[in-house]
Amino acid sequence: MREDIIESKLRILKKSKFRSSFHLRKYMINYIDEKGINVIKQHTRDFIIKKLLNTNPNDGHQTPMKSHPTFIAMHATSTCCRGCLYKFHHISKDKTLTNNEINYIEQLILTWIKQDYKEYKNGQKK
């Protein structure tokens, strides 16, 4: 996936009041510092496969709004459920995700986490 596609998606998401209201909390920053970004990346891939690979009868409720940095990133990037994936990323709800789609979602989430992490460390947040 080309980086400029990811960047432009993230720019559009930041214009949404709802999506841009999500940020990493201090305990999530600490968790990233403790585990390292590669572990977060592995968790992210596991969550995508567990929560999004196939249409879920519980769709819209499978991703908590707290606890893991990836969960917050999923809400911020509109990849929290198949409904949001369809609405913002135009990925049909009625199919199994392809490897390319999984990679796209993973890259989007990881890029968001890295950006929000950097902003936090730069003290740009209240």
Ligand SMILES: [Zn+2]
């Ligand atoms: Zn959702």
